[in-house]
Amino acid sequence: MYWRTNVRYLLILLSIWFAVSYGAGILFREALDRIVLFGFPLGFWFAQQGSIYVFVVLIFVYVRLMNRLDAKHGVAED
Amino acid sequence: MDVQTWTFVIVAATFAIYIGIAIWSRAASTKDFYVAGESVSPLANGMATAADWMSAASFISMAGIISFAGYDGSVYLMGWTGGYVLLALLLAPYLRKFGQFTVPDFVGDRYDSQVARIVAVVCAVFVSFTYVAGQMRGVGVVFSRFLEVDIEIGVVIGMVIVLFYAVLGGMKGITYTQVAQYVILIFAFMVPAIFISILLTDNPVPQVGFGSILSKLDGLHEQLGFAPYTDGSKPMIDIFCITMALMVGTAGLPHVIIRFYTVPRVRDARISAGWALLFIAILYTTAPAVAAFARTNLIQTVNEAGYQAAAERPVPSWFRTWENTGLLAWVDKNADGRIQYRKGAPFAGKPQFLEVLGPLGQRTVSNAPTDNDNELYIDRDIMVLANPEIANLPAWIIALVAAGALAAALSTAAGLLLVVSTAISHDLLKRTLRPDITEKGELRAARLAAVAAVLIAGYFGVRPPGFVAQVVAFAFGLAASSFFPAIILGIFSKRANRYGAVTGMIVGIVFTASYIAYFKFMGGTADQYWFGISPEGIGTLGMLLNFAVSLTIMQFTPPPPERIQTMVEMIRVPK
Numbered sequence: 001m002y003w004r005t006n007v008r009y010l011l012i013l014l015s016i017w018f019a020v021s022y023g024a025g026i027l028f029r030e031a032l033d034r035i036v037l038f039g040f041p042l043g044f045w046f047a048q049q050g051s052i053y054v055f056v057v058l059i060f061v062y063v064r065l066m067n068r069l070d071a072k073h074g075v076a077e078d
Numbered sequence: 079m080d081v082q083t084w085t086f087v088i089v090a091a092t093f094a095i096y097i098g099i100a101i102w103s104r105a106a107s108t109k110d111f112y113v114a115g116e117s118v119s120p121l122a123n124g125m126a127t128a129a130d131w132m133s134a135a136s137f138i139s140m141a142g143i144i145s146f147a148g149y150d151g152s153v154y155l156m157g158w159t160g161g162y163v164l165l166a167l168l169l170a171p172y173l174r175k176f177g178q179f180t181v182p183d184f185v186g187d188r189y190d191s192q193v194a195r196i197v198a199v200v201c202a203v204f205v206s207f208t209y210v211a212g213q214m215r216g217v218g219v220v221f222s223r224f225l226e227v228d229i230e231i232g233v234v235i236g237m238v239i240v241l242f243y244a245v246l247g248g249m250k251g252i253t254y255t256q257v258a259q260y261v262i263l264i265f266a267f268m269v270p271a272i273f274i275s276i277l278l279t280d281n282p283v284p285q286v287g288f289g290s291i292l293s294k295l296d297g298l299h300e301q302l303g304f305a306p307y308t309d310g311s312k313p314m315i316d317i318f319c320i321t322m323a324l325m326v327g328t329a330g331l332p333h334v335i336i337r338f339y340t341v342p343r344v345r346d347a348r349i350s351a352g353w354a355l356l357f358i359a360i361l362y363t364t365a366p367a368v369a370a371f372a373r374t375n376l377i378q379t380v381n382e383a384g385y386q387a388a389a390e391r392p393v394p395s396w397f398r399t400w401e402n403t404g405l406l407a408w409v410d411k412n413a414d415g416r417i418q419y420r421k422g423a424p425f426a427g428k429p430q431f432l433e434v435l436g437p438l439g440q441r442t443v444s445n446a447p448t449d450n451d452n453e454l455y456i457d458r459d460i461m462v463l464a465n466p467e468i469a470n471l472p473a474w475i476i477a478l479v480a481a482g483a484l485a486a487a488l489s490t491a492a493g494l495l496l497v498v499s500t501a502i503s504h505d506l507l508k509r510t511l512r513p514d515i516t517e518k519g520e521l522r523a524a525r526l527a528a529v530a531a532v533l534i535a536g537y538f539g540v541r542p543p544g545f546v547a548q549v550v551a552f553a554f555g556l557a558a559s560s561f562f563p564a565i566i567l568g569i570f571s572k573r574a575n576r577y578g579a580v581t582g583m584i585v586g587i588v589f590t591a592s593y594i595a596y597f598k599f600m601g602g603t604a605d606q607y608w609f610g611i612s613p614e615g616i617g618t619l620g621m622l623l624n625f626a627v628s629l630t631i632m633q634f635t636p637p638p639p640e641r642i643q644t645m646v647e648m649i650r651v652p653k
Contacts, residue, residue, distance in 0.1 A: 002651060003651075010168070013167060014167065017160065017163045021156045021160050022322075025152060025156055026314060026317055026318050026321065027314070027318070037289075038290075039289030039292050040289040041308050044152075044309075047149065047152035047156060048144075048151075048363075049363055049366065051156050051160065052156070052159045052359050052362055053359070055160055055162065055355060055359070056355050056356050056359050058167075059162065059167075059352035059355055060349075060352045062166060062167055063166075063345070063352055066171075066345070075651045076652065077652050077653050
């Protein structure tokens, strides 16, 4: 169970990782670039700013999820 | 005080700090030397990892490259940060639980194979050496530009400093020096960036301010015939593959991975990847802003400006400063005394300066001019180094940038040298050739290997072989196509065995290296690229090939023994 939940977390978080960088920043950039926010074409913003912010958040979310999972299964370290 | 005096004072002060830390944190055991006694706090490890990771290239060159490549430069921003997500989620916690000292340790033990271990050692040494030569060169360049000593002397000074704290303190010394180096380099990068942001956009936050100049910058580009800044010119598949190769390569670089062995617990390994990326992101989200500011400022102040000081709109004074260093050159093709900056190279190759000056006092070059309208040659590295001058900042800030660039180069060099010395004393000597070596003997061997590695790296720094600059960018592709699949499969598949892993690593790295060699050294041309993928991005295909080969072969060969499968289960849980 512990391992399956861990793998599920990974798949979800990595889908977001893929979506913001390869999705918004590369594959769908041209479509997103038509939207301009605060002067940034949106696809360009994801490629040079947004994806990096999301990456940082993803790791901290993962840390929280795993700390909770460790505690639940009694495998947390002291 | 003038800039040079300030630079001497600040650089000397930072070096004194590094040496002080080295004496305070001497390594007493191999565990201290290899993994800092597994006692580094996650926050400190995050900072050290960030300094380890951000090299002279990140500090000096990246913003300049983006400045000239616009959207296409995004590959470096996403590629060199996204890899940390992979590290945190897929590698760091499990490798920490495994708890040995090196990457070849894991590969060798997990696949229960000396062949796999040796393949991993060779890959690690090769990747690290190509990388470290560039860092020593960077140290030399900074010294020569800011302190006017020869590049060679600069390299030697850098070597002595690294030698001192790497040999004395090992990973322990390196870690705590890197913490100090991070603070210096981030301060040195941010201060000019904030000032320039205020200057150009009235907004002190560069990340936000740079939105307000993008449409103006696209307009300027259009006027001068460049592709729009926010719209690149590389094919989408190439952008995709380069980004992937850089991300996966980052996650597979040995000097980054071993940082996660230095913290006490698995949960610390996870969180320190988060801290590391946060500290890296501060520089990496500022760099594209600096790039756009520098680009706008360059076009606005230099294009159509008169070279002579008496001209109606003369070039800014930094133009001459950098012309004197040879990183900037101007050929007055239409003889109107003004600088036309357009698309294309002004002349063939790097500038070869002549002794005679031109009619307006400008330096002249012997290169044959091209027949386009562009008259300006600019080295990309100028963009970051000239920033403080462009913004008219005080001399001590210019000096700080020099110290920051040195911190970036030295911290990365030290981390890489440790990988090389560990590969030799631990993976090769202790684990392969002489398992009965004593702890004391191993520690001595590690120190000797570090000395040898510094000397070789220094030699490459003074006399860079032509291939180094070409190869550094490909270290990522090579790491992506060799280590990454072997480690991932080793953790996530109990069925993965030595036959698959070894064949996969060899096929992956040989495929990637041959593609790179064909296009870089054997005259391959861009129209022969497979699916439009450049050598920079080919590591992505190499990695997929490695996965495919490993997964296929392991279906037809016996599974790993019970003992190994139990070990895999053990590394998957923290306790």
